[in-house]
Amino acid sequence: MPSTLKNGLQLLALVAAIATVMILPKVMEMFDLMQLTLFASMGVLALSLGFIWGFGGILCFGQTAFFGLGAYAYAITAINTGDSTSAIGLAILVPALFSAALGYFVFYGRISDVYLGVITLTVTLILFNLVNSTAGDEYTIGTARLGGFNGIPSVPTFNMPFDPSTILDIDQAWYVTAGALILVYVLLRIILASPFGRVVVAVKENEVRASLLGYDPRLIKLCAFVIGGAVAGLGGALYVNWGAFVGPTIFSLSLSAEIIIWITVGGLGTLLGPVIGCFIIQYIVAQIGSQQAFNSNLVLGAILIAFVLLLPQGLVPTFSNLLTKAGRFVGDRSRRSAAEPTRLDASPVGAE
Amino acid sequence: MELAVILALDVVSGAASLLLLCLGLAIIFGMMRIINLAHGEFVMLGAYATVISTNAGVNIWFAMLVISPVFVGLVGLVIERCLIQFLYGRLVDTMLATWGLSLLIIGIVTTIFGNTINGVPTPLGGFAIGAYRSSYYTLFLALMALVVMALIYVVMRYTRFGLIARATMQNPQMAAALGIAPARVYMATFAIGAGLTGLAGGLLAPISGIVPTMGSAYVAKAFISVVGGGAAILSGTASAAGLFGTINQLGAYFTTPVYGEVILFLSAILLIRLLPTGISGRFYKGSL
DSSP: OOHHHHHHHHHHHHHHHHHHHHHHHHHSOHHHHHHHHHHHHHHHHHHHHHHHHHTTOOOOTTTHHHHHHHHHHHHHHHHHHSOHHHHHHHHHHHHHHHHHHHHHHHHHTTOOHHHHHHHHHHHHHHHHHHHHTOOSTTOEETTEEOOGGGOBOSOOOOEETTEEEEEOOHHHHHHHHHHHHHHHHHHHHHHHHSHHHHHHHHHHHOHHHHHHTTOOHHHHHHHHHHHHHHHHHHHHHHHHHHHTOBOGGGGOHHHHHHHHHHHHHHOTTOSHHHHHHHHHHHHHHHHHHTOOSSOHHHHHHHHHHHHHHHOTTOHHHHHHHHHHHHHHHHHHHHHOOOOOOOOTTSOSSOOO | OHHHHHHHHHHHHHHHHHHHHHHHHIIIIIITOOOOTTHHHHHHHHHHHHHHHHHTTOOHHHIIIIIHHHHHHHHHHHHHHHTGGGOTTOHHHHHHHHHHHHHHHHHHHHHHHOSOOOOOOOTTOEEEETTEEEEHHHHHHHHHHHHHHHHHHHHHHHSHHHHHHHHHHHOHHHHHHTTOOHHHHHHHHHHHHHHHHHHHHHHHGGGSOOOGGGHHHHHHHHHHHHHHHOSOTTHHHHHHHHHHHHHHHHHHHHSOHHHHHHHHHHHHHHHHHHOTTHHHHHSSTTOO
């Protein structure tokens, strides 16, 4: 597909997405809209791991660590200041700093991918245990009580920037959350199209070759990891804004597992896939949660195993491969030229 | 003095239970290079097997030492045939699939038994050292850790099966060329690893909370110890389990159990940063 056509299609999809976001509050029930707001905040989390895993090759099993840190940073700041503007900033900054510190240890220790998964997993567990044990009154930051396993209730939700008296209503919260999702998507696309993004993918494809070309894989990976941490933190702030509550279960293994499942189902190596996977799986989980016959873990586990064994590429790459094949078939028929060159100029950054 | 003895007993039991937890994983992950994130669920299944058979009237020792390992070993056999055998060599996929497996097992156990189940009492009773009390069971755990380790050593070092298993793990093609069926060796080794993990679950059942999600408390600890131990499955794992168990218990004693775990994980991350190939990569190179 010529790149101008591809860019045009992407722009068209973007406009369509923005239009959908604008129209939805007019046509949807409030409950459904709130569900979608929740899914959109989770979608930001999905994008963060979709970026570092799919394009950076960094399999982080504990992406919830950054998500949860962002959520807690937002909650604590918002309670202390009453203004959500600086809280959102801190929700991005704190996980970014934390991921920088963790990433330094991991990447500069040249710890291989597999161990990285184990280490990030343990970090999430540590945070879970730590936050869980902060139930006493002595664990307060400013005026915010951490509350241990009870979490922090009645967190101030988003207000107009620098104007704490104007709280966003449900429609506006949807605009902010869905808008953030689209914004993050576009930003990550831009990053991936930039020289830095190309190097990130190059390091993922072949670390030795990239370092022979003069790039420092450790630094590149660290930067990608920090971007992922910051995005996940933003997702955490959006998540708290949805429920006005944050508890230690945000660090739980089951959520970490779900992110992995979103991406495996949606498609690794794409940005659209994780978001689609997230919406599908979260919808299924919500549906299972409303009945008692079987446990949601059972279904999630079965889905994950089935995808790893049967459709390891995930939905989006599978569909786009089918579409490309169909398109090539049609193109061949119309032009009658069998010798279509293989797409040497195709971007290595995955199907769209 | 009495306090020191009690503290030493604590450290011994901490290291012993960590070692028991790790040995099965050391075989499955350390030898076979399969990242089994369902390890914690194997422990959980072992504990459930002991609890359920004890509550059904089976002698607790028989339940712990025979039923649990055999049951979980069989489960491991089935899992290897149905899932793992398609994933050899695909490290990341084993990680994803076994995570799915772990959720699946948690889901099944929750669906069948609900979220809670009656535990079993700790057998053997206790003894007093001055003003402090301890239980004979901790000593038994330490003894079992030594016995299992010796067993693995003897099997791997001196039996024909151990030789074949080690050869197959090192070079499956060469082993196949010499007339060994690698698929069967993999199957048996995985089942043995699972069975050892089940044994650990059974032995830990009397001293831990029995819930379907209990596995997640163990899986990270076990992995970090095996990773910290490095390539040598016995000497590496034993030294890492001894080190981390000691750090964990001392940390827990001087602060709180939660901070004890934090200290354990932080020191483990530090260790891996300093010794990327693990303890055995540096000190026990080439040993079993």
